[in-house]
Amino acid sequence: MAYSHRARLYEVDETMEAIEDCFRYGWTDGLPVVPPTLDRVEAMLDYVSLDPEQVLGEVPVRRRALTAEHAAANAVMAGCLPEYFPVVLATMDAMFQHDPNCIHEASAATNSPGILILVNGPIRNEIELNCTGNLFSPGHRANATIGRAIRLILINVFEQRPNVLDRGCMGSLTKFGVCIGEDEERSPWEPFHVSRGFNARQSTVTVATVQDPEMLGNRYGITAESVMDATADAMSTHGLGIYLNDAPWFWVVGHWHAEMLGAQGWDRRRIQEYVFEKAWRTRAQMKRLGAVNGVVETGDENTRISAAPSPESILILKGGGDSGIYSELMMNYHGLPAITVPIRDSWDEFRAESR
Amino acid sequence: MTTATQPKIQLVDPTGADPGPSPMMLSDRPLDLRGKRLGLLDNSKANSDLILRAISNILNDEFEFAEVFYIKKHSASLPPKPEVMAELHRHADVVVTGIGD
Numbered sequence: 001m002a003y004s005h006r007a008r009l010y011e012v013d014e015t016m017e018a019i020e021d022c023f024r025y026g027w028t029d030g031l032p033v034v035p036p037t038l039d040r041v042e043a044m045l046d047y048v049s050l051d052p053e054q055v056l057g058e059v060p061v062r063r064r065a066l067t068a069e070h071a072a073a074n075a076v077m078a079g080c081l082p083e084y085f086p087v088v089l090a091t092m093d094a095m096f097q098h099d100p101n102c103i104h105e106a107s108a109a110t111n112s113p114g115i116l117i118l119v120n121g122p123i124r125n126e127i128e129l130n131c132t133g134n135l136f137s138p139g140h141r142a143n144a145t146i147g148r149a150i151r152l153i154l155i156n157v158f159e160q161r162p163n164v165l166d167r168g169c170m171g172s173l174t175k176f177g178v179c180i181g182e183d184e185e186r187s188p189w190e191p192f193h194v195s196r197g198f199n200a201r202q203s204t205v206t207v208a209t210v211q212d213p214e215m216l217g218n219r220y221g222i223t224a225e226s227v228m229d230a231t232a233d234a235m236s237t238h239g240l241g242i243y244l245n246d247a248p249w250f251w252v253v254g255h256w257h258a259e260m261l262g263a264q265g266w267d268r269r270r271i272q273e274y275v276f277e278k279a280w281r282t283r284a285q286m287k288r289l290g291a292v293n294g295v296v297e298t299g300d301e302n303t304r305i306s307a308a309p310s311p312e313s314i315l316i317l318k319g320g321g322d323s324g325i326y327s328e329l330m331m332n333y334h335g336l337p338a339i340t341v342p343i344r345d346s347w348d349e350f351r352a353e354s355r
Numbered sequence: 356m357t358t359a360t361q362p363k364i365q366l367v368d369p370t371g372a373d374p375g376p377s378p379m380m381l382s383d384r385p386l387d388l389r390g391k392r393l394g395l396l397d398n399s400k401a402n403s404d405l406i407l408r409a410i411s412n413i414l415n416d417e418f419e420f421a422e423v424f425y426i427k428k429h430s431a432s433l434p435p436k437p438e439v440m441a442e443l444h445r446h447a448d449v450v451v452t453g454i455g456d
Contacts, residue, residue, distance in 0.1 A: 007367045007368045008368040011364065012364045027370070037365060038365040061433075062371075064374075070369055108431075108432040109432060158371060159370075293401040334432075
């Protein structure tokens, strides 16, 4: 497709007027944005040495392309610093590599999934990304603005505006952005990206469409089995989880749960197998709850429907604080099934391939 | 007191690049549905098959199709895979599609 690659420029007299103009043009997520001034956008592009007209990917069903300049403008508006920009670009990279149409799919879905960005590797510390206490809360610039930048790209570049192409029914707080880091330093297991074959020194993002997270509050169990049973129980009752059972799950294992599991000798693989075996309901139960279509038939009472499609689809990582004894559970929804890609140090190879 | 004229602030438009007019065109509409082959494209939502088959029955009473061909998409919010489109081209002159849930 032929695109007019350079963005239009608008002139305004002063900053407050620019902020109001961004609302007027429909460029925001409902909160004020940093005006995407030419100098700020150029600083973002300079940081990654990308030309403004470089096409990063296209979404065929939307007939829209993302250029580096558009990505930078939205990252500026979200409040990103230039050093966060590689994480924003890697997140879009994951979507384009999986299936560019997933960007439309994720927004068209009526059950309102958000985009989870899980960051691993050295960049977490370089950009001061929060990996511990208040992991899913406001308060950390990198976490808050990287996630927001992705939502602004979806809204502005791909026109996934609420109640237009974004068909979310109840909506989700995750649509403000969910960017978290793994607490690799205090984990009993190897870093998540290493479990997927990456070198520990390679920074990565894992990107997934997720339903609203659910907090797991097993505070008084003293065995690993008790913690895993609680997780399996939550998976088996989690919204539409079992009905969909073809997508991964994220278990963000909180500090004390991770310590107990690690101290009692449970590695990722054994945890996955244990929880998979325990997380199910009968088809009859699901039909009575209206989560599966049809009337209860002979055999339904004895037919198990697993919450996860396989043990390895229960993705386990360490995160959150040590102020309490909690974990967090997220169901991966259709669209983007937990794709892990490297955060590029250089875009030279990408440029050469896309010529 | 005099103030220097402030330079204008230039804002970069963050909205997506438009590729221009669509290269896709609508097929010619048949003048008469009688005796044609009807395709039903299920979008994969629950009950989509029920509504499509009900529509097919109503239409068939009036137009007496030579064939009714039913096929399903893999995802409600993604385009049909090329093999599904190829099957529709092979078996249908006209297609009805719609959403269920």
